[in-house]
Amino acid sequence: MIPEAEIWQITALSLRISLTATGLSLFLGLPLGTWLALGRFRGQTFLLSLINTGMGLPPVVVGLVVAMLLWRSGPLGGLNLIYTPTAIVIAQTLIALPVVTGLTASALQQLDVRLQWQLAGLGASRVQMVLVLWREARLPILAALMAGFGAVISEVGASMMVGGNIKGQTRVLTTAIVLETSRGAFDRALALGALLLGLTFLVNWGLTLLQQRGRR
Amino acid sequence: MKPLLEVHRLCVPRNAHFAVQVERLTVYAGETLVLIGPNGAGKTTLLLGLARILKATQGSLRLNGEEIRDDLTYRRHLGLVLQDALLVSTTVWNNVALGLRFRGLPAAEIRQRTRRWLERLGVAHLAGRPATQLSGGEARRVSLARALALEPTLLLLDEPFAGLDAPTRERLREDFHAILSETRTTAILVTHELEEACTLATRVAVMLAGRVVQVGPVQEVFARPVNAAVGAYLRRLGAEERAAYS
Numbered sequence: 001m002i003p004e005a006e007i008w009q010i011t012a013l014s015l016r017i018s019l020t021a022t023g024l025s026l027f028l029g030l031p032l033g034t035w036l037a038l039g040r041f042r043g044q045t046f047l048l049s050l051i052n053t054g055m056g057l058p059p060v061v062v063g064l065v066v067a068m069l070l071w072r073s074g075p076l077g078g079l080n081l082i083y084t085p086t087a088i089v090i091a092q093t094l095i096a097l098p099v100v101t102g103l104t105a106s107a108l109q110q111l112d113v114r115l116q117w118q119l120a121g122l123g124a125s126r127v128q129m130v131l132v133l134w135r136e137a138r139l140p141i142l143a144a145l146m147a148g149f150g151a152v153i154s155e156v157g158a159s160m161m162v163g164g165n166i167k168g169q170t171r172v173l174t175t176a177i178v179l180e181t182s183r184g185a186f187d188r189a190l191a192l193g194a195l196l197l198g199l200t201f202l203v204n205w206g207l208t209l210l211q212q213r214g215r216r
Numbered sequence: 217m218k219p220l221l222e223v224h225r226l227c228v229p230r231n232a233h234f235a236v237q238v239e240r241l242t243v244y245a246g247e248t249l250v251l252i253g254p255n256g257a258g259k260t261t262l263l264l265g266l267a268r269i270l271k272a273t274q275g276s277l278r279l280n281g282e283e284i285r286d287d288l289t290y291r292r293h294l295g296l297v298l299q300d301a302l303l304v305s306t307t308v309w310n311n312v313a314l315g316l317r318f319r320g321l322p323a324a325e326i327r328q329r330t331r332r333w334l335e336r337l338g339v340a341h342l343a344g345r346p347a348t349q350l351s352g353g354e355a356r357r358v359s360l361a362r363a364l365a366l367e368p369t370l371l372l373l374d375e376p377f378a379g380l381d382a383p384t385r386e387r388l389r390e391d392f393h394a395i396l397s398e399t400r401t402t403a404i405l406v407t408h409e410l411e412e413a414c415t416l417a418t419r420v421a422v423m424l425a426g427r428v429v430q431v432g433p434v435q436e437v438f439a440r441p442v443n444a445a446v447g448a449y450l451r452r453l454g455a456e457e458r459a460a461y462s
């Protein structure tokens with residue numbers, strides 16, 4: 001058996017890494033998605049399709065790129081981040097970012113354009129307008145957040161490549177499952193899998209509660 | 217009469233094929249200028265151009281004799297009511313308070329004005345109701361209260377009574393008429409209802425194919441259309457109205 005303490009450590013680390021990455025992707029993706037949805041500039045459609053492609057970005061490709069950047073002899077090697085939780089956060093943020101950005105943009109584009117006219121006509125500044133539009137699109141924006149979290153908590157390739165699955169340091173639920181399975185310890189892998197599902201459910205439950213409370 | 221808004225050589229494109237062009241148009245302080253014209257003539261486009269919401273490619277717009285420099289400052293002199301109520305998904309109270317909050321007014325004043333205008337439009341009992349749960353008539357009243365609470369220098373209204381059943385529309389129009397004369401608010405109102413134009417207008421402006429082709433008091437415009445196209449449109453409007461009442 002894996003000691004109970006270790007299981008909790010792995011679970012807490014998974015949660016911390018993926019929540020941080022989701023938070024960062026919201027912090028960056030909300031303004032970016034808003035700009036893509038509401039701005040008017042050349043190359044907007046091209047950029048939007050780029051982001052939409054990014055929603056299906058294979059985690060192993062992100063892992064490869066981040067690993068190359070953070071590798072000891074790589075361009076950012078001096079930061080000594082490879083095989084640290086921070087490296088996993090960076091990779092997972094890059095995975096969640098296009099999801100949050102793309103879904104935020106589509107959430108805002110689904111609002112009636114005339115609502116923007118109406119708000120401008122009521123004297124809204126640019127910032128006030130965006131705040132009201134975010135509020136109007138809060139349900140799909142929270143859905144974007146859930147999709148982003150779902151993408152990173154379940155991801156294994158990038159975590160493995162940039163984290164290295166080091167026991168007590170960068171081992172997260174998904175990489176632990178891969179390890180146990182490769183050892184033939186299916187019961188442990190299954191237990192960890194159930195834990196992962198339960199965790200994902202809890203976080204989504206919290207977000208859904210928040211989402212449905214905002215429904216009026 | 218004192219000019220409030222002066223439009224000169226304004227060009228407001230709506231899409232690649234359509235633009236509204238106004239050589240000269242003056243709105244006088246205290247009047248209700250009713251904008252009429254067939255569907256697609258560009259009435260909504262002109263209204264949005266006057267509010268500086270749709271960008272004008274050229275032309276000048278003067279408010280109280282001064283060229284408009286900052287769009288936001290200018291817009292905060294306006295009240296806008298569009299064809300749909302376009303309420304945000306919060307309570308009726310918060311909807312009416314919205315524009316006042318944008319202006320950063322003191323909380324006490326926001327409360328007082330919100331309450332006053334909810335009452336004036338007869339929707340105070342709905343204050344706590346989610347705005348998504350209103351009838352068509354109630355939503356229009358809330359949307360009017362939201363614009364009037366701003367006590368605007370110029371009120372812009374795009375078919376504010378369209379799509380309501382006749383008794384609801386009539387009652388709302390009467391209330392609105394009373395409020396306009398009481399507050400002496402200057403207004404530009406779009407409609408294609410003859411009766412609405414007749415009861416509310418100080419002057420009417422006729423729009424055809426993106427141009428304002430005639431402006432004047434209702435009787436004068438009906439008695440002496442400037443050209444055959446205006447005459448044909450007005451006859452059609454009269455016939456529609458008679459058909460609706462027969």
Ligand SMILES: Nc1ncnc2c1ncn2[C@@H]1O[C@H](COP(=O)(O)OP(=O)(O)O)[C@@H](O)[C@H]1O
Nearest residue numbers: 230231234253254255256257258259260261262
């Ligand atoms: N949503 C839209 N997008 C692009 N063009 C539009 C749109 N709505 C209307 N138009 C164009 O603008 C013209 C004027 O429309 P509008 O100002 O709405 O006229 P009105 O309010 O007098 O019915 C229409 O004839 C149409 O060609």
Ligand SMILES: [Mg+2]
Nearest residue numbers: 259260261374
């Ligand atoms: Mg219209």
